[in-house]
Amino acid sequence: xxxxxxxxxxxxxxxxxxxxxxxxxxxxxxxxxxxxxxxxxxxxxxxxxxxxxxxxxxxxxxxxxxxxxxxxxxxxxxxxxxxxxxxxxxxxxxxxxxxxxxxxxxxxxxxxxxxxxxxxxxxxxxxxxxxxxxxxxxxxxxxxxxxxxxxxxxxxxxxxxxxxxxxxxxxxxxxxxxxxxxxxxxxxxxxxxxxxxxxxxxxxxxxxxxxxxxxxxxxxxxxxxxxxxxxxxxxxxxxxxxxxxxxxxxxxxxxxxxxxxxxxxxxxxxxxxxxxxxxxxxxxxxxxxxxxxxxxxxxxxxxxxxxxxxxxxxxxxxxxxxxxxxxxxxxxxxxxxxxxxxxxxxxxxxxxxxxxxxxxxxxxxxxxx
Amino acid sequence: xxxxxxxxxxxxxxxxxxxxxxxxxxxxxxxxxxxxxxxxxxxxxxxxxxxxxxxxxxxxxxxxxxxxxxxxxxxxxxxxxxxxxxxxxxxxxxxxxxxxxxxxxxxxxxxxxxxxxxxxxxxxxxxxxxxxxxxxxxxxxxxxxxxxxxxxxxxxxxxxxxxxxxxxxxxxxxxxxxxxxxxxxxxxxxxxxxxxxxxxxxxxxxxxxxxxxxxxxxxxxxxxxxxxxxxxxxxxxxxxxxxxxxxxxxxxxxxxxxxxxxxxxxxxxxxxxxxxxxxxxxxxxxxxxxxx
Numbered sequence: 001x002x003x004x005x006x007x008x009x010x011x012x013x014x015x016x017x018x019x020x021x022x023x024x025x026x027x028x029x030x031x032x033x034x035x036x037x038x039x040x041x042x043x044x045x046x047x048x049x050x051x052x053x054x055x056x057x058x059x060x061x062x063x064x065x066x067x068x069x070x071x072x073x074x075x076x077x078x079x080x081x082x083x084x085x086x087x088x089x090x091x092x093x094x095x096x097x098x099x100x101x102x103x104x105x106x107x108x109x110x111x112x113x114x115x116x117x118x119x120x121x122x123x124x125x126x127x128x129x130x131x132x133x134x135x136x137x138x139x140x141x142x143x144x145x146x147x148x149x150x151x152x153x154x155x156x157x158x159x160x161x162x163x164x165x166x167x168x169x170x171x172x173x174x175x176x177x178x179x180x181x182x183x184x185x186x187x188x189x190x191x192x193x194x195x196x197x198x199x200x201x202x203x204x205x206x207x208x209x210x211x212x213x214x215x216x217x218x219x220x221x222x223x224x225x226x227x228x229x230x231x232x233x234x235x236x237x238x239x240x241x242x243x244x245x246x247x248x249x250x251x252x253x254x255x256x257x258x259x260x261x262x263x264x265x266x267x268x269x270x271x272x273x274x275x276x277x278x279x280x281x282x283x284x285x286x287x288x289x290x291x292x293x294x295x296x297x298x299x300x301x302x303x304x305x306x307x308x309x310x311x312x313x314x315x316x317x318x319x320x321x322x323x324x325x326x327x328x329x330x331x332x333x334x335x336x337x338x339x340x341x342x343x344x345x346x347x348x349x350x351x352x353x354x355x356x357x358x359x360x361x362x363x364x365x366x367x368x369x
Numbered sequence: 370x371x372x373x374x375x376x377x378x379x380x381x382x383x384x385x386x387x388x389x390x391x392x393x394x395x396x397x398x399x400x401x402x403x404x405x406x407x408x409x410x411x412x413x414x415x416x417x418x419x420x421x422x423x424x425x426x427x428x429x430x431x432x433x434x435x436x437x438x439x440x441x442x443x444x445x446x447x448x449x450x451x452x453x454x455x456x457x458x459x460x461x462x463x464x465x466x467x468x469x470x471x472x473x474x475x476x477x478x479x480x481x482x483x484x485x486x487x488x489x490x491x492x493x494x495x496x497x498x499x500x501x502x503x504x505x506x507x508x509x510x511x512x513x514x515x516x517x518x519x520x521x522x523x524x525x526x527x528x529x530x531x532x533x534x535x536x537x538x539x540x541x542x543x544x545x546x547x548x549x550x551x552x553x554x555x556x557x558x559x560x561x562x563x564x565x566x567x568x569x570x571x572x573x574x575x576x577x578x579x580x581x582x583x584x585x586x587x588x589x590x591x592x593x594x595x596x597x598x599x600x601x602x603x604x605x606x607x608x609x610x611x612x613x614x615x616x617x618x619x620x621x622x623x624x625x626x627x628x629x630x631x632x633x634x635x636x637x638x639x640x641x642x643x644x645x646x647x648x649x650x651x652x653x654x655x656x657x658x659x660x661x
Contacts (some may be wrong), residue, residue: 053560073563086561090579100565101577258551 002065004187005050010059012045017361019045022213023059029153029161030271032181032188037208038234039339044206045190047157050189051080064154074103081147083163085140086265087132093143094128098228100151106253114150118248121180122146138169149180151346155187158254174200188284195235205230205264226264229352232279239323241278248272252346259317260296264349278350284348287315287340299323300338315340370638380494382543384469405639411632412473420626439617446613449603450596453497456645457543460536465547467582469554480548487541493607495534499525528610534602542591551577584654590649594642614638 005027012020020042027033030290033045044049048054050061052073061069068076079100087096094115095102097123101111122142132140143159149158162170181188191367196206199219206216207230215227226232231275233240243257245266253266255278264278287299299315306312313325313333323342327333334340417426432438470478486494501507504521512518523608554577562572600615614634623633650656 051564053558053564073560074566074568078564080564081562082557082561084555084557086555086557088561088576090556099562099567103566103568103571147565148559 003027003030005189006033006060007046007050007060008060009064010046010049010056010061012042012054013057014048019211020049020056023211023213025213025216026204027187027189029154029187030185032178032190032201032203034190034192034205034233035196035208036192036195036205038193041207042211043193045217047080047159047189047191049079050155050203051157052076056128067231077153079151079153080158080159081161082149083160085132085144087140087143087147089132092128093124093130093132093135096112096132096143097147097150099147105150107327112123112338118146118150118245120343127186137165138173141165141173145177145180149184149186153186153234155182155189157189158188160192161190161196162192170197179203200236207234207242208233225350226279226352229354230349231278232352236326237282238279238281239243243275243276243278245270245272245274253293253351254306255351257297258319259321260298262297262343262349263293263294264351265346266351270353274338275354277354278349279352280344280349282312282326283310284344285323285342286344287313287325287334287342289334289340291341292343294346295341297342299339299340299342301334303336313365380559408635409631410646412636413627414629414632416627419653422628427629428628432636433630434633434637442612442617443614445610446597446615449532449535449611449613451541452545453532453596454589454592456532456536457540458589461540461543461547462585465544465549468544469548469551479502483541483544491538492601492605493541495538495602498530498534499605502530525606528607528611531603531607531613533610534606535596535599537597538599538602539592540596543588546588547581547584547592550581554580586652586654590603590654594645597638597641615640 005025010020010023011018013224018337021169023042023046025046035046049056049069050063050076052068052071056069059069060067063078082108088099091099097118098111098115101114106114115127115128116197119128122145124139124142124146127135127139132143135143141164144161159175162173165173174197176355177188190198190201197221202219204216204218205222207222209228209230215222215231217225217227222231222235226235226238229240232238241255241257241262243255243262245253246261247254248266248270252263252264253270254261254263255276262278270276291298297317299317301313303314304311304315305314308314310326310328310332311331314322314325315323315325325342348365406613411422413426413428413432415423417423417428427555464479468476468483471479484566497507502524503509504523505526506524508524509518509521512519558576559572559581562576563569567575598615599617600613601617603613603616604619605613614637618631618634618638621627621634625631
């Protein structure tokens with residue numbers, strides 16, 4: 001499998017607004033890649049630059065090994081599924097789907113055959129003569145996908161295509177899209193702000209934050225080994241602790257926090273006296289009635305929230321920070337208000353470089369001098 | 370029981386309804402319905418030898434209008450209106466497109482350029498054209514100075530001059546509905562069209578034009594109908610072959626002093642207008658877009 005889209009050193013600046021910062025990204029053929037981030041992180045702009053609706057301020061974009069940044073959208077072999085669907089309201093569903101082929105001057109008989117096939121694939125047969133206004137949100141979504149896919153693009157760009165659908169339909173469409181992508185073996189570049197959607201569908205996720213890709217990895221890697229504090233907090237729920245590595249012993253680091261020291265497995269690229277962050281998922285957090293070796297945290301049980309299969313415990317540290325701990329429902333629990341000792345297995349927590357660690361280094365240097 | 374309740378509701382609603390809708394209705398009846406009925410009645414009246422209106426029923430006025438001379442002027446008037454409308458579309462569309470699609474502050478300036486002349490009396494503006502185009506006008510002066518012509522060109526008193534004046538007076542009526550229609554156009558549809566491989570020309574004919582045809586449609590009606598009646602334009606700028614229906618009416622009421630005949634002409638103009646509006650509605654035109 002080769003690289004189908006390569007983005008190199010792309011910047012996009014609107015006036016004084018630096019939306020996309022020095023972006024490098026290469027996308028494999030047949031891959032389902034998600035650009036994930038909150039609104040304003042530059043994910044949609046990136047997609048629009050690949051589609052050709054925006055021109056990068058600097059940098060190059062290659063599709064199928066060919067530079068495209070100066071090409072108009074109609075000259076590019078990529079198609080887009082728009083967030084608002086952008087179906088032509090004055091054309092029937094059939095004419096909407098046939099539009100791309102008509103523009104390419106494909107013979108009428110072939111258009112008919114391919115439109116019928118495509119409508120069957122997205123389960124819309126029988127709706128040929130309807131107008132977009134007569135369709136439900138989910139159906140319009142299918143039309144938008146069919147209209148893009150019928151052109152057999154090498155890359156399909158999807159801009160939050162499921163954003164307007166209700167939760168149940170969204171879940172169903174997620175699976176359907178994934179199935180279509182596998183069946184047709186087309187590269188999907190999918191933009192969403194919904195981390196769950198990204199985890200469910202993607203082969204790889206690029207988590208974007210402030211115009212920069214914070215982490216590009218598989219869903220499991222992103223969830224289990226977030227590279228930055230932003231990724232850790234954006235994907236799923238987590239507990240975050242900022243502290244300083246005060247001891248490294250046998251691959252286990254001791255981090256001194258405001259509320260006491262804790263232990264965590266230490267990768268090789270961390271050093272003593274580094275300012276770092278620990279992320280622990282609620283399902284990996286535990287608490288005991290007695291102090292646990294290597295952990296000096298003391299907390300008070302604040303509340304229990306029942307969410308079906310699990311029970312969420314909220315405990316608060318002396319400085320007021322709240323921790324989320326998940327327990328399987330049905331276990332015996334300490335009373336609300338009682339004291340407990342939060343801990344985790346050293347291997348269950350992730351140690352993350354802190355962006356501001358250099359400040360701490362400076363402070364250390366001063367102290368040592 | 371049920372009936373009683375309705376009755377009660379009716380009573381309690383009558384007074385507020387009268388207060389709110391009453392004055393408007395009264396005004397409409399007094400200022401529109403009564404004069405219209407007066408004109409309609411007048412069109413069936415006769416005149417005596419001193420051109421006084423006598424209330425004696427006759428259809429003679431209408432019979433007279435079936436004369437080929439009148440029919441020729443109807444046809445000519447329609448022709449002028451049609452050409453005016455077409456020119457308004459051709460000039461107004463690109464202009465409206467540019468104002469509607471411009472994002473910057475220029476948009477407001479361009480929009481004002483259309484609106485401000487609209488606020489000035491059109492009679493004055495038409496006289497302005499006379500000064501511009503006459504044999505001793507500015508345009509001829511300029512052409513003479515540049516030695517492009519040796520003697521002044523007669524630009525006035527031609528059918529073309531009337532059409533120019535009509536286009537000038539009526540083009541805002543074309544631009545405003547077009548502007549509304551084009552501004553409403555969803556930009557993502559244009560992106561989708563381009564994304565699906567359509568070149569700009571194809572996007573225009575496949576997406577932009579069909580989706581703004583409503584604006585063209587209502588603009589055309591707004592230009593075509595007044596064009597039949599704008600007698601002062603052809604009076605001031607036009608020559609012998611640029612009379613519109615409005616000129617005929619004006620002449621009967623003024624110099625001709627034959628009010629019943631003028632009334633019959635007016636009724637015919639109203640009927641023509643109503644037919645055009647009816648066709649517009651039948652073709653799916655939006656009455657709100659006309660501002661009525």
